[in-house]
Amino acid sequence: MSGLSLTxxxxxxxxxxxxxxxxxxxxxxxxxxxxxxxxPCGGGSARLGDLFDLSAGxxxxxxxxxxxxxILHRVGAGMTSGRILVAGDAGNHAGAGMxxxxxxxxxxxxxxxxxxxxxxxxxMRGGLISVGGDAGDRAGERMRRGIxxxxxxxxxxxxxxxxxxxxxxxxxxGPHPGFGMRRGTxxxxxxxxxxxxxxxxxxxRDWLFLHLLRRALEGTGSWFERAGTTRAHRFxxxxxxxxxxxxxxxx
Amino acid sequence: xxxxxxxxxxxxxxxAEAFPMTYTRLVVTADTPAWVxxxxxxxxxxxxSVIGCGCExxxxxxxxxxxxxxxxxxxxxxxxxxxxxxxxxxxxNRVGQCVMTSPGSACYAGLIDGAKRxxxxxxxxxxxxxxxxxxxxxxxxxxxxxxxxxxxxxxDSVAVAKGIGxxxxxxxxxxxxxxxxxxxxxxxxxxxxxxxxLPFPGGVVRSGxxxxxxxxxxxxxxxxxxxxxxxxxxxxxxxxxDVEAVLELVLDGTDEAAIRTGMRAGIAAAVAGGTAAGxxxxxxxxxxxxxxxxxxxxxxxMA
Numbered sequence: 001m002s003g004l005s006l007t008x009x010x011x012x013x014x015x016x017x018x019x020x021x022x023x024x025x026x027x028x029x030x031x032x033x034x035x036x037x038x039x040p041c042g043g044g045s046a047r048l049g050d051l052f053d054l055s056a057g058x059x060x061x062x063x064x065x066x067x068x069x070x071i072l073h074r075v076g077a078g079m080t081s082g083r084i085l086v087a088g089d090a091g092n093h094a095g096a097g098m099x100x101x102x103x104x105x106x107x108x109x110x111x112x113x114x115x116x117x118x119x120x121x122x123x124m125r126g127g128l129i130s131v132g133g134d135a136g137d138r139a140g141e142r143m144r145r146g147i148x149x150x151x152x153x154x155x156x157x158x159x160x161x162x163x164x165x166x167x168x169x170x171x172x173x174g175p176h177p178g179f180g181m182r183r184g185t186x187x188x189x190x191x192x193x194x195x196x197x198x199x200x201x202x203x204x205r206d207w208l209f210l211h212l213l214r215r216a217l218e219g220t221g222s223w224f225e226r227a228g229t230t231r232a233h234r235f236x237x238x239x240x241x242x243x244x245x246x247x248x249x250x251x
Numbered sequence: 252x253x254x255x256x257x258x259x260x261x262x263x264x265x266x267a268e269a270f271p272m273t274y275t276r277l278v279v280t281a282d283t284p285a286w287v288x289x290x291x292x293x294x295x296x297x298x299x300s301v302i303g304c305g306c307e308x309x310x311x312x313x314x315x316x317x318x319x320x321x322x323x324x325x326x327x328x329x330x331x332x333x334x335x336x337x338x339x340x341x342x343x344n345r346v347g348q349c350v351m352t353s354p355g356s357a358c359y360a361g362l363i364d365g366a367k368r369x370x371x372x373x374x375x376x377x378x379x380x381x382x383x384x385x386x387x388x389x390x391x392x393x394x395x396x397x398x399x400x401x402x403x404x405x406x407d408s409v410a411v412a413k414g415i416g417x418x419x420x421x422x423x424x425x426x427x428x429x430x431x432x433x434x435x436x437x438x439x440x441x442x443x444x445x446x447x448x449l450p451f452p453g454g455v456v457r458s459g460x461x462x463x464x465x466x467x468x469x470x471x472x473x474x475x476x477x478x479x480x481x482x483x484x485x486x487x488x489x490x491x492x493d494v495e496a497v498l499e500l501v502l503d504g505t506d507e508a509a510i511r512t513g514m515r516a517g518i519a520a521a522v523a524g525g526t527a528a529g530x531x532x533x534x535x536x537x538x539x540x541x542x543x544x545x546x547x548x549x550x551x552x553m554a
Contacts (some may be wrong), residue, residue, distance in 0.1 A: 126387075145387055164385065183384070208357055208404045209386055209395050211321035216388035244384070 023082025
């Protein structure tokens with residue numbers, strides 16, 4: 001990927017808030033400009049240039065982040081356009097509140113992937129997040145629009161209180177998937193025999209709109225792009241919230 | 252150029268007069284090509300002339316599964332109307348009554364980009380009675396409406412654009428059979444071309460019209476100057492004694508270039524057999540330049 005690349009070279013296990021590093025904000029800045037930015041980290045703050053090695057390049061072309069041993073929270077949080085590629089793992093709130101653009105995480109993501117930032121009413125509002133590994137708890141929480149695709153597993157409360165949008169989890173979910181879900185789609189890559197709590201069994205069939213989802217995921221290399229079927233078992237719910245959401249378990 | 256002949260067939264020194272229209276393009280898919288045909292035949296039925304039908308529509312071309320959004324067989328359908336509002340009314344009615352009702356069908360925008368848009372699923376979604384589901388993938392919004400065979404998937408809206416209606420040419424032949432054969436050849440030559448439709452049955456019109464009538468209630472009536480059976484009593488007849496039948500092809504297209512390309516291909520195919528095949532002349536319909544700003548002079552088209 002051309003563009004600006006950041007390679008972490010600070011202390012291992014350092015937690016860094018990356019929410020200021022969005023392609024739309026960094027567009028047109030030189031690597032020196034970016035290096036002078038201050039990021040919250042480890043209970044304090046530090047100049048970005050002291051934490052990362054920067055390549056020359058414009059973030060408008062894309063932002064490549066190599067996390068090394070750091071725990072990078074809020075990568076792409078609030079992002080509205082552009083591309084971010086994380087060549088490794090991301091911390092919590094990756095893509096939280098995201099409204100557009102592409103966030104690709106080669107490794108795993110922490111909690112609240114595409115979810116909601118503290119104090120805000122809604123989670124992700126648009127764009128595409130693709131995760132090659134697993135996701136933590138509350139992935140897609142209060143999500144309003146957009147697509148999150150996780151090749152591995154998601155933790156507890158996946159798509160909790162989802163308002164709309166699509167969360168596709170290839171490896172299955174932890175406890176309470178779709179808890180409080182109002183609308184939207186939670187697509188899981190494995191058959192599910194019993195309806196989750198709050199959901200009604202809607203039967204198995206081929207779902208035409210999943211072809212459209214697959215087209216939207218072209219180029220991501222994600223599990224559903226590779227899946228050869230659009231046949232899925234539908235569970236309708238959360239009935240406590242009107243029952244207009246759905247969990248689709250690929251069969 | 253006054254005496255232009257191709258394969259001995261006289262090309263009249265006249266022009267086809269066409270007028271601006273608004274058009275859109277839909278992509279209709281189904282489980283099999285047969286059900287695509289069922290849906291599109293219904294969708295484009297009774298859509299020959301904007302005068303009597305409100306819109307003009309036909310299949311532009313068939314689509315392979317690789318070309319459609321849901322990887323199924325499909326067809327691109329173009330629908331022309333006189334205004335955006337008029338087109339919107341007819342499109343949503345036709346998709347609702349003819350595509351949504353057809354087993355396994357889905358309907359997508361074939362014109363995706365454009366500031367002017369008309370509703371598709373956005374107007375039909377209420378049929379879902381509260382159970383409709385919106386899905387937005389990228390910049391495109393789709394509606395999933397629960398129906399008796401599963402779900403009807405329909406794009407939220409489709410863009411419209413300015414096009415041209417009424418491109419035409421007429422084939423004058425020594426017999427009805429030969430005239431029809433020439434018209435069929437012309438249709439076969441035009442149908443593969445992009446951006447053009449032939450909205451009349453089989454792509455051919457046999458009842459060309461003139462403006463006005465002796466009856467006040469009618470705005471159009473039979474084109475007496477091209478009716479061979481009236482030749483002896485029609486003072487303004489344009490038919491020589493050896494003409495037994497006339498057939499017309501009407502083309503609607505995206506722009507002048509598309510119409511011109513279609514007319515050229517169609518005329519070339521119609522006269523390919525020459526006078527030996529009974530084709531005597533090619534002419535075109537116009538209203539003296541009063542109807543529309545787009546004039547397709549046959550000699551220029553065939554130059």
